[in-house]
Amino acid sequence: MIIGKGKPIKNILAMIENCSKIIVAGCRGCVTVCSAGGEKEVGILSAALSLARETDGKPIEIKEVTLERQCDPEYLETIRSFVDEYEAVVSIACGAGVQFMAEKFRKIPMYPGIDTNFIGVTETQGVWTERCQACGDCKLHITGGICPISRCAKSLLNGPCGGSSKGKCEVNPEVDCGWQLIYDRLKELGKLDQLEIIIPINDWSTGRDGGPRKIIREDLTL
Amino acid sequence: MTSDSRLEKILSRGDFAVTSECGPPRGADPEVIQKKGALIKDSVDAINVTDNQTSVVRMSSFSSCVILKQMGINPVLQMVTRDRNRIAIQSDILGAAALGINNILCLSGDHQKFGDHGKAKNVYDLDSIHLIQTVKQMRDEGKFLGGDDIKGKPRFFIGAAANPFADPFEFRVVRLAKKVAAGAQFIQTQCIYNLDRFKQWMQLVRDRGLHEKVHILGGVTPMKSLGMANYMKKMVPGMDVPDNLIARLKGVPKEKQADEGIKISVETIQQLREIKGVHGVHIMAIEWEEMVPGITQEAGLLPRPKVE
Structure with missing residues (x-):
């Protein structure tokens, strides 16, 4: 699978500095399995961003969504009805997912919430290593x-x-x-x-x- | 003869060859390489110039070789596949040949992590065995890797490295055999401190008859101090420094350790000369080039033979 790792919160906060209403979008594919971008991580990241903005005196509205996959067009369509109501999407799918979202939703910026690292395996719980460079x-x-x-x-x-x-x-x-x-x-x-x-x-x-x-x-x- | 290399001539007629090497400067001053070359010129048959060794940026091996060549020295162009793709490599091979360089040592090169540009991208379009094949194809078939004809074939004496001390030990001779099959004509080995293990490796080399197909030059690097020996033992991957050598350096006062290091090198050379299949030595006196004349003198390697 594709292995990714969450970006530091401060980097993501810098990307959304001027936003007051965003979507945090996860993916149920690889990044759910490697605990970088699934539903659980959407919740954790959203909570962390909200708290940081609250503390900063600049509260932010966050809509949490987790798509079946961000690399297939039909699943992207599930958010089309409301995506333009927001100022940005922080996608925590792999780089392919972030880009595909950016291609399909032209009016708002897509920001990467994780770094996509490699094609690899779960060696033991919590340990992933690279196997393939495609x-x-x-x-x-x-x-x-x-x-x-x-x-x-x-x-x-x-x-x-x-x-x-x-x-x-x-x-x-x-x-x-x-x-x-x-x-x-x-x-x-x-x-x-x-x-x-x-x-x-x-x-x-x-x-x-x-x-x-x-x-x-x-x-x-x- | 496959080239006009002095080193090739000496090895082909069965003389015991001596090579050494110069690390180029971290700047544009040609005098640094000229001084190093002048120090060892008469003590050796050919001088290698390292190619950004340990991935630290230095003056190019290519230009340093030209500087040595202008001094009447037979340079060995070290070329690593870390920094160049096949286009740049073939281009440099042609350029080097045009400027009269006729020895090439084909290497993969130290990973960039070790140097001063750890964030660099590495290339590795080819590995060292591919580089050997490339030079051989250009020289013997007069063809680029892409298949087109070369007008004016580059004539090189082709070398490669071998590390008898790295792992897996049994694979080391297989890898040498692959290098020989690819076209390597001479081999310069990693620094030899563990002679027992080197002899064991040479036995495997002879078992496969490789000593009759390639000229093996044993690598010798004098230890300047106990500190250097400890550093090489612990910090340099693929380096085998036995405990008895450390103990020997420890056994002499600090100010005598350099002398002891030189003595060990001389003894190593003498022992290497006795090993069947070893056709020369490659003395790598790292930033200590001035010791090469003394080492070669002590080891009975002087004067170096004349070549037409």
Whole structure:
């Protein structure tokens, strides 16, 4: 899922400084699962903003909404009837949600209430780690199911750099060396010979470097 | 010969090679690199110039190599894939060849986190193995990575690094084999302090016959002090400084520690010369270049052989 993390309250307060009536909009998708932008967080953020503005002598009216998803147009329509009555929306969906809201509701500003961090997993309760950078050309079959592009700080495709030490990355001793993980996994699978393969120079055009991406499924389009 | 490199000639005829390196200055003064070059010129066969090592911005390796070249030195252009994409890399390879640089050391480079621009974006369009492949393809096939023909092929003696002390240990030789398969002709290793582990690695290298396909130059860095040894042991990832070396430096008075560090380096070089498959040494006297003539003299590496 997409993992995000709430922005500091003071940053959000600065965005809405001149507003007296806003919507705080959550999303029931990924950000609900990673406890950054679901219904619960909408309530917490709204309460915190109200309290801060109250204390500041500039009370603010906040409408709380949580959309099924902010990345699908039909769910955005559920707020169309009242959205223009407000001066701004603080969306605590991922960056895609915030942008899609901005595209669909042209008259009022959309402000991001969270930072969108990565595509990852819940490692243990309250701990999320990155797994995928959406490069558009999956190589997991060669690397034991562990991605060197997202798990190696240098995205090296042909083995660990000289900074891999005791299983950890040179960049941060808290972070596992991606290539150590690949090595260990291939060893478990009895497939260490796969390490001998030189993964060729990558085609990054399937990733971000090719410009904003688009997928069209002819069989599904109307 | 694949290039006009003095280093290639020396290694090809079976002489024990000596290389060293200069870190470029953090400024535009060419004299800094000239002084360093002059200090070690006659003690070595070629001099590496580091490419923004530890991700601290310095004068470019490329321009520093040109300065050394103008002094009659055979420079080794270190190139990291951290800061350049394949377009910039190929362009620099052509430019370096045009200016008479004929050795290149292909590296991935230290992560920018270690330097003075931790907020920078890294590139890593290629990894070090891809860089080796790139130089080889440009030289041997006369083709850019995009497939177009190159008019005027760049002729380089291609090098790479190896760290026998990083993990996973068993993968280290596989990685060397990949570098050799990609086209590496010489290897400069990480600083060697743990000779036992290095010998173990060389055994694996010989088991795969890699010592006959690539020239391995053992890395040697003299310790200036006990403090430096402790720092390298604890703070530098992928560095293996054994306790007995720390104890040896601890055992001499502070003012004698530098001398002891030099003595250890000389002994290391002598031991490296005895290891089958080690074809030279790479002396990295970090901001201590003036010690290189003494080390090479003591180790019996002087005078350096002449090359046509």
